[in-house]
Amino acid sequence: MSTLKKALSMFVALLLITASVPAAMAEEPAVLRIGLEQDIETIDPQQNTSAYTLVVTEGIAEPLLREHEGEILPGLAETYTTDDYQTWTFNIRKEACWSDGTPITAEDIVWSYREIFTRAESAKVVVLFNAVQGYDELKAIVDSGADADTIRAAAAETLAITALDEHTIQVILSAPSPWQLDTFCSTAWAPIKRDLYEQYGSSYGSAADKIGTNGPFVVSEWRYNEQLTLEKNPNYWNADAITLEKVELVIVQGVEPRVNMFKEGKLDYAVASSDYLLSMPSDTEVLEGTSWYFMLVNDYRRDSEGSLVNEKLSRLLANEHFSAAINNAINRTVLYDSVLANPAFVATGYAIPGAINSNNVAHTTMHDLRGDSYNDVAPLTRNSEKAVAELEAALAEVGYGSVADVPEIKVVCANTTDYETIAEYMENALDAALGLKVKMDAVEFKVRDSRVISGDYDLLLFGWNNSTNDVIDYLEPFYSELFATGWNFAKPGYYAEYSAMIQEITTTTDLDRRAELALQAEEILLRHGPIVTLAVGGRAHLKSDNFEGFHVRVMGGEFDYIFAVPVK
């Protein structure tokens, strides 16, 4: 019996121990709690490009300029001047400083911009400097495997970013480009703190105390995989405009717990899935964010060595009638209304309707420009007869006797619920309308990306987030010369014409001409290129009514919370 008692008391003691571990934070009204879907990998502005990590860097790092609700606001630069959109002069504010009070000079900023080229871990971000004069030469030196000192020297020499005096920076672009304003707003154009960077090297930005901050907030605590806490930066130049005292970015990977935490009042904002959305009380406000999906038909299949595979199936995939058949075999309205059941709109174009021709000068969206003009390419509803006719044309041209002779086609996608659902829809819809056997191949993101690069797929479901809101970001990836290794979607038929257009878009200063070109380029992609546009999906954002001035964005960091105001 005594052993039993002992065991019992031990049991109670253990329960007490486990129960006394720190409890959840107490209620504080001025704390904004945002649920993030993924762990934050790094908060170094020179390393991250994902929509999740940008949420953090946009709060802690101040670039030259800042974008808020489509407007360009001053940032580190108090003002800027440009006469020809090629030479830009930024007047850095005199009071600019790090959160610890150390001043930020023009020299520091320029040093940052040059240093990014020496960092292997910044390879994804450095692209945001590609419009600057001297970028290509510098990139060639970087790619040749030069050491850091050589790159620094070369950057000082070739990269056309210079500090004219202690508070003036001049940036010369390789061609006039009014739409670079978006880029100046991206956090890649925020400086990194030199002393800390020199101390920590590549692990700069991997912990709360290994990062220099000059933005509206500082990182007060970072509990990996759990929560990152931001607190107001009293030394921020625009501190008066910031009402929030504290922001908690809570990492909750699953939709299920995210919605439950929102319901239990542990989160103010959370991304839900459409099915959860429908179970929400009706008074909960739903914000419409945007994500967009398209499918790529591999018109340029290569083997593992990278040489073109020209077997029958490859020729079928590259056939324009085949794309047309798929385009007409899917019912975009059903896909979005019922299958994904998102608050969404159907995409008939490729670039999202809200994509802006040029952010700063004129708010012309792609939707304004094109209306529903692609309906004959990518109709809203299924057109079975046309789909079958197109498929037959494709089969005849390639030499297949009937659709039964076509081998099983693999549709590669990332293994997330949305992609898998669309892939499942494709399996069913293409079988029903065309008798085409399609099989989903859901893989991890990394595997998917490497298969994209090696061209190892038949069909590919895709979607992406850009760091700026400019339509060129949608079109550029299909113009392979701008991109270092991947995305060689090009095939000779339309590529020459397309490349010429993209080149003109990146150099012209005529906004009307640019819009016209963007529209034409998009149409080429849709008609002749590898894209089957699917839809622009909404994301169900659950929003408590405790805060105002909180926005959800398509580009860059998903949440724009900097100027949020608690509602009393």
Add this chain to the structure above:
Amino acid sequence: MQSENVNIDELFRSEPCADDEQISNQPHISYSAEVARRFWRTPSVIVFSILLALIIACCFLVPAFSPRPITGIVDEAINHKPSAEYWLGADKFGHDFFTKMWKGGQTSFKVGFVSAVLQTLIGVIVGAISGYAGGKVDQFLMRTVDVFISIPYMVIVLVVRLIMGSSIYTIIFALVVTGWLNTARLVRGQILQLKTEDYVLAAQSTGVSTASILFRHLIPNTLGVVIVSFTLAIPQAMFSEAFLSFIGMGSGDVSWGSLIRTGMEVRFRHPWQLIAPSIVLALTMLCIQLLGDSLRDALDPKLRK
């Protein structure tokens, strides 16, 4: 392979077995008939057998004969509520959920049965060789088993999945790789005991070949243990398959696990899409485990009182 050709009745009659006493009381009944008699003695066994047979029949017959399609897109039935036509409603593709649920069962049973057969086979062979050969071979094989047993099964599944891609074969392969270990240990233990028995020693001294001793004398006598571990392996494999599908690491085919996964997301609008596959999965597990228990009791009457 040879063991499959051996007539179980003959073997058990000719060799001494754990149940001598009972058999001598009923000299005309073979061991397997005796096992069968004991197995069917309990009324609950009959009930659960019928239930399991019904579930299996539904899994393979309902999808084959259902008039409502579960491929393609049925526009008019999308997200249909349960009705006389769609008993459990229809999902977002307009597929009849009742039919789809049984289709999902096919995957579960295929994975469960095939991987149980394979892992038992491998386990028996490795265990027998290890136990009979003894010495260095035994040491090596058992240490290998020890190592494999301590690799978390999720790691193996994920690695296999990355190498082989996602398909039903991947799942089966991964389950077999992790599943044969226990059978091997059990069979080895049995063989270790059996090989000191007189009849084995006699066979050895008269020059009967090793393979013959293994397959004709030793392995058949471990059949009780093998059947028990086989009946445990089936539900375990089905469980694992459901679990993997639930966390999105499944085969990509519709299965109970994947249905429960989507059911969980839509449970507020379509509760049956969560409840129905959960119940069927649980019932199947229940039946198989109970029948396995009864079979074990029937095989080893000493446990039963």
Add this chain to the structure above:
Amino acid sequence: MLKYVVRRVLIAAITVFVLATVTFFLLKLVPNGLFADPNITAEARAKLFAHYGLDKPVFEQYLMYLKNMAHLDLGESIANPGRKITTMILDPATGNGLPQSMRLGLCALIFSVPMGIALGTMSGLNRGKALDKAVIGLSLVGISVPSFVVATISVTVFGNMLGWLPTTGFSTPKEMILPTICLSLSPIATIARLMRTSLVEVENADYIKTARSKGLKKRRIMLRHQVRNALLPVVTILGPITASLLCGTFVVESIFNIKGLGGYYVESISNRDYGLVMGLTVLFGTFLVAANLVVDILYGLIDPRIRLKR
């Protein structure tokens, strides 16, 4: 006895070493999409490979890995640049990772073991009565319903519909209830069933008959002899149960948003975060080996026949 223990510990150590080796080479088989990004050039990728030492010959990498492992240094995470893997697995500042998983596992363990033994005992001593049938029913549910179904349904019923219990987190006692119960159901069922079976077996053992014939009180026989001896087989499965409770909390952790190790399982492999995968594997493997070792030694202590056989 000492010799037996030393031998078992030695074997366990070798097992862990071989496990580490097998995992290392197993992961080298995985097609790696490391740093696969269209914006990263081959040169930049090469630099990153060099940074993580992945450009060296495989055998050299293996030696480095063993050396670091011996120092309990698992290197830097690939997916989370600059983050130490040892900190990810065991974060002393936040108590996330291993400590959190262990808390959850421990709660389930200290709930399920006494519960399972108690239920099994009650059932075994009252065979055929209503109580026995109830326990059998409960244990059948426990072994037939997967934990992810239990978790989903209990979240829906007790959290979403009734609102009695919080459905996320694991810090307040109230938050601990649902995850603990979801995780405990299956071990309770297993233990209860085993306890019941072994009680039945023990009841007919000679020493119990002897004790009875000596006229000892039934209650005394029950507690001193029957239950005690029936506990033996239960002890053997405590090893695997402990290991699976401490490591196998994946679904429960993800549904209840508990920041244990579970989430790293899948994530680390799909991120090709080699260091983390190997760290986790070796950690879990060590747990499993250690749990079995403890059981082996305990069993050797309890039942001298075992160690004599060796």
